[in-house]
Amino acid sequence: MALLFKKELLVLLIFINVDSYASNENKVKTFKQDPPSIQVVSEIYPPYQVINENGDLGGLSADKVKLLFHHSSIDYQVKIYPWARAYQLALTQPNIFIFSLLRTQERESLFQWVAPLCSIEFSFYRxxxxPDIQVNSLAEAKNYLIAVQKGQASAEYLLRLGFEPKKNLSISYNADNLMQMLVYDRVELIVLSSTYFASLIESNSKYVDKIEPIFPIDYLTRNLYLASSLNTSLDLINRLNISYDELAPQFDHDCKK
Incomplete structure (x- = not known):
């Protein structure tokens, strides 16, 4: 009986040791697995995000973002969406980075702000x-039908000031549509950035000689950022912050080069 008990005890100890080894082995494998590719979302918005002659994503902001992720040794994948969809993904999904996102008071608590990329300014265009359309204040702008891009800070700001959809505010899905709406008299004003307008001049856009800025929106003169969703890994944020601190002297934040 004693001999049988010793044999059963030995088998039990072997089983426990094997199970413990298997458990530790699984932990090692899990630890060593490469993390999933991080998704970075954006839109095409010259000159900050453009498709270059090689068919790759480039631009004043995009080049900095790629450099930051490369320097941080973070595996990532850039996906281009309409801006409203990119914004919604970064607002609701974990481990999503977004650029170029204007940093405003309304958005401050909605994202983690990783690194400034470029300064930008916006104006009303007619x-x-x-020439009869005259704007010398935001209050006067309420007298006109204005088109803005969905999901952009300009839309959020004008809505907060009391502009009303279908009354004096029209929402479009991209900047090209804004210019078409203005040129074909579907709206009276649009909101564009000065750098985007300058990129139209360089590309000989058919609209550029038909529109002009008439009043700057000072509140929207701010920095564009690389940001992330709130539930993004702090380790990723810290690694990108460190890379930014090291690379910042190389960056032209005015984005005039």
Whole structure:
């Protein structure tokens, strides 16, 4: 009986040791697995995000973002969406980075702000065939129908000031549509950035000689950022912060080069 008990005890100890080894082995494998690819979302918005002659994503902001992730040794994948969808993904999904995102008071608590990329400024634009449209204040702008891009800070800001959809505010899904709406008299004003307008001049856009800026929106003169969703890994944020501190002297934040 004693001999049988010793044999059963030995088998039990062997089983426990094997199970413990298997458990530790699984932990090692899990620890060594490469992390999933991080998703970075954006839109095409010259000159900050463009498709270059090689068919790759480039631009004043995109080049900095790629450099930051490369320097941080973070595996990532950039996906281009309409801006409203990119914004919603970064607002609701974990481990999503987004650029170029204007940093405003309304958005401050909605994202983690990783690194400034470029400064930007916005103005109201009118059709050159409508010199009668005059704006000297935001209050005067309420007298006109204005088109803005969905998901952009300009739309959020004007809504907060009391502009009303279908009354004096029209929402579009991209910047190209804004210019078409203005040129074809579907709206009276649009909101564009000065750098985007300058990129139209360089690309000989068919709209560029038909529109002009008439009033700057000072509140929207701010920095564009690389940001992330709130539930993004702090380790990723810290690694990118460290890379930014090391690379910042190389960055032209005015984005005039």
């Amino acid at each position: 059709s050159k065939k409508r």
